[in-house]
Amino acid sequence: MDPLVSTAMPASTLAGPAVSGRAVTVVRGGRVILDHIDVSVPSGQVYGLLGPSGSGKTTLIRALVGVQRYAGHLDVLGHPAGARQLRGRIGYVSQAPSVYVDLTVAQNLRYFADVSAIPRSRVETVLAHVGLSERSGSLVGRLSGGEQTRVSLAAALLGEPRLLVLDEPTVGLDPLLRRDLWARFAELAAGGTTLVISSHVMDEAERCDQLLLLRQGQVLVAGVSPAELRRRTGAESVEAAFVGLVEQASATGEPRP
Amino acid sequence: MSPARAYATARRVLTQLRHDPRTVALMLVVPCALLALLRGVLSQQQFDATSPIMLGIFPFVTLFVVTSVATLRERTSGTLERLLTTRMGKADLLAGYALAFGLTGTVQSGLASALTLGVLRSSVPGHAVLLVLLAVLDALLGMALGLLVSAFSATEFQAVQFMPALVLPQVLLCGLFAPRSGMTAGLRWLSDVLPLSYAADGLQRLATSQPVGHDVVADLLIVTGSVVAALCLAASTLRRQTR
Numbered sequence: 001m002d003p004l005v006s007t008a009m010p011a012s013t014l015a016g017p018a019v020s021g022r023a024v025t026v027v028r029g030g031r032v033i034l035d036h037i038d039v040s041v042p043s044g045q046v047y048g049l050l051g052p053s054g055s056g057k058t059t060l061i062r063a064l065v066g067v068q069r070y071a072g073h074l075d076v077l078g079h080p081a082g083a084r085q086l087r088g089r090i091g092y093v094s095q096a097p098s099v100y101v102d103l104t105v106a107q108n109l110r111y112f113a114d115v116s117a118i119p120r121s122r123v124e125t126v127l128a129h130v131g132l133s134e135r136s137g138s139l140v141g142r143l144s145g146g147e148q149t150r151v152s153l154a155a156a157l158l159g160e161p162r163l164l165v166l167d168e169p170t171v172g173l174d175p176l177l178r179r180d181l182w183a184r185f186a187e188l189a190a191g192g193t194t195l196v197i198s199s200h201v202m203d204e205a206e207r208c209d210q211l212l213l214l215r216q217g218q219v220l221v222a223g224v225s226p227a228e229l230r231r232r233t234g235a236e237s238v239e240a241a242f243v244g245l246v247e248q249a250s251a252t253g254e255p256r257p
Numbered sequence: 258m259s260p261a262r263a264y265a266t267a268r269r270v271l272t273q274l275r276h277d278p279r280t281v282a283l284m285l286v287v288p289c290a291l292l293a294l295l296r297g298v299l300s301q302q303q304f305d306a307t308s309p310i311m312l313g314i315f316p317f318v319t320l321f322v323v324t325s326v327a328t329l330r331e332r333t334s335g336t337l338e339r340l341l342t343t344r345m346g347k348a349d350l351l352a353g354y355a356l357a358f359g360l361t362g363t364v365q366s367g368l369a370s371a372l373t374l375g376v377l378r379s380s381v382p383g384h385a386v387l388l389v390l391l392a393v394l395d396a397l398l399g400m401a402l403g404l405l406v407s408a409f410s411a412t413e414f415q416a417v418q419f420m421p422a423l424v425l426p427q428v429l430l431c432g433l434f435a436p437r438s439g440m441t442a443g444l445r446w447l448s449d450v451l452p453l454s455y456a457a458d459g460l461q462r463l464a465t466s467q468p469v470g471h472d473v474v475a476d477l478l479i480v481t482g483s484v485v486a487a488l489c490l491a492a493s494t495l496r497r498q499t500r
Contacts, residue, residue: 094338
């Protein structure tokens, strides 16, 4: 490898993977939710977690941000997921907006800034990032679903986290808003942030650098780009590739291709 | 424990209350209206005997309901999960709640006490300040138990049903309806293990104008200890990780 090239690379790509998991397993009430998941998320990329609902995406995400117990090894930013050192260092946008509906947009963000010792001046900045500057005085409960999601995203961006984990952030958003959000995600990744984004909308997979396809708690395929996935499967779209892989797995009884 | 995070949380809770003026109005006006009603249905002598206990029961019940629903919302909306992924400690969060609801309880008890002692009663007891302090402790006790039951409720319906289940038995056994000394051994034992009984004892003692004795101090300490114990139990239900 040419040393000149490697020194020219952004620091984030030299830091090793942002997330690295081996045999991550979650069993809840006797049901296997995650079954020996191996995952490696390179720094500074948009990493898509794809799979139908019930496939374990949310559980994997909750394990990453440290609110779900798991068996196996899962390192996040160099610490085991859930470690004290990681608190406040991961931006987390859960599926539900997770903001106070009886506070205004600005009051929500000021509170989340205060409890994380982030200067309140960041509030204006993140509101501009998500296009909500004009709504800062509105009660969150009066906003549309899409606007509430963006308030939640703004709260996650306050601390300028190196790792941003988003659980189905574009559900229920109109196509224009979805396009804008994905453009924002690409910008963040270009700035060195690692993004893990789950979705069950396969066309969003095309916007990710790498994908992990999950089905019934097992990895169908991990760490491939959308183009590579299409080439490998000979499918025209990620959706077609996914369907092909599922059928192939069911036929052979072996979930991993 | 971070005072800054606790203070920010208290401010946030109070701001949420400010956006809900109807709840605030109901919390402040209803106890006063009920006390006036009670004065109407009782003789002056009966009212003078029961009103001190009522001053403790109102903040206890109100704060129990408000806190259990508020905390349940925090748990189900995902905001608690978000907070626990930050550096927010459980103690910060609970202290913030205690500060905000303690203040709310103080205002409520202050108003109800002012009305009762100033207008409705035939005489003002000698220890009005201690009386209000004990009423505020009752508010904190209601808050701490509310925090605790929110962990055992999946819905707001369930949370509200804990009111008759956990609060009313304490009201029945605290000595308001029948003196504790006259209870059968079994009921007396039950009454003795419930914290509201000590609050009621203390309030009754403070309503007479005798000097403050060891028994009142003991009542105050037992109620304070119960608040701390309930808060510790509540803290153990705030889990950073689910199984």
